Amino acid sequence: MSTTTAASGAAVEKPRGRVASLLLDDHRYVFLGTSAIALVGLILANQPHPVSSFLALSYAAESVLYYVLVAWVVVSAVALVNKLVRWRDYAVTSPFASPVARRVERIASYVICAVVCVFFADRCAVGFLDLVAYATTSTSNPDDFWVSSIYMLYNMRGVYLSGIVTTIVLAVFGTIIAFFLALLLVFLRIQAIDRSDNDFVRFVKVVGSGFARVYSTVVRGTPMMVQSLIIYFGGIGLLQGTGMTVAQTREVWSPFTAALVTISLNSTAYMMEVLRSGIGAVDFGQTEAARSLGLSQWQAMSKVVFPQGVKNSIPALSNELIINLKDSSVLSAISVVDLMFATTTIAGAYYRQMQIYVVAMATYLVLTLVASKLLDMLSHRLDAGDLGPVLGTSDALPAAKEH
Secondary structure, X not given: OEEEEOOOOOEEEEOOOHHHHHHHOOOOOHHHHHHHHHHHHHHHHOOOOOOOOOHHHOXXXXXXXXXXXXXXXXXXXXXXXXXXXXXXXXXXXXXXXXXXXXXXXXXXXXXXXXHHHHHHHHHHHHHHHHHHHHHHHOOOOOOOHHHHHHHHHHHOHHHHHHHHHHHXXXXXXXXXXXHHHHHHHHHHHOOOOOOOOOHHHHHHHHHHHHHHHHHHHHHHOOOXXXXXXXXXXXXXXXXXXXXXXHHHHHHHOOHHHHHHHHHHHHHHHHHHHHHHHHHHOOOHHHHHHHHHOOXXXXXXXXXXXXXXXXXXXXXXXXXXXXXXXXXXXXXXHHOOOOHHHXXXXXXXXXOOHHHHHXXXXXXXXXXXXXXXXHHHHHHHHOOOOOOOOOOOOOOOOOOOOOO
16 A cells, blocks of 8 residues: 655555556455466467567567466466365465565566567457558458458548547537537526516516426427438528528538537437436525525526536536437438448448448447546546436436426
């Protein structure tokens, strides 16, 4: 365990994280874990050498690395059997459990991991580079599944990268726009008539709250693909009704613009319900305390309730970005060149569907994992808790508690 010095001068232990503890501390599972890693290394060592293998240049060096792994597996087996035989007093009587032995075992485990990394680099990394070199220099689409995937991606890389960028831009900016629209709508949604309100203010509150309710019901109750088609073709119809030509309409109302509007309006409805739930979790006594101090309903909401409600909602709001990364795939229905549109374009060009769709699935997975990690770091930095499960836009969000 690492230590830090407190203000009084005394040394205070600072706990390590899980990964740091696993790597730097002596622990009883070093044989069990590292032997499994060594077995993976032995499997890799028995694979054929790739064309550019660097271990193939020295049979002696590769043999030494191989038998180091074999020796560790044997020692691990002996240690595990010893532990089963002496399980009652293993920590006291076993030679593998002494402090010096445990330190040596931990250092040896680093060596084993390094050897496995060497075999991984030679068999997997170098082999993958050989596949890439072969696929990128091939004059026709190869029959091998992975080589064919690399061949198609390389030759259509411009379209594919453009689709990835469009998907990220739509998800990020659509989520940001939706957040501010949701703040406005949730404020309208939770409005309550105050005794000091005149007739006009009462009318505005009733109409605003009703509009927010209807908007949430309609948007969350219809598929985003249908919404995108209505918004795109409805916009074209409105612009052409003003006398604009088809070319002029395309310049003003492109598929990308319609897609951004669609994803923003769709996310607004879900974010509004998330914010309403977060605001509903704020103790109502804080609103009463703010009003008792002379704050108006607007001031109490904007200065006391809303900041706490937004903080409560950060995990679920962050999830909306991940949802938009995935669900933006339906926007290819209006010909926006996102990741899904680029994938279907490549599949149609080469008549190879399975390869490119597997690659697209992996790309979506990487995008969502990276976004999830970044948002989780942001959530912890803001002390807002974990993100929790990621729901699709078709999943019902919990209704907020009515004030």
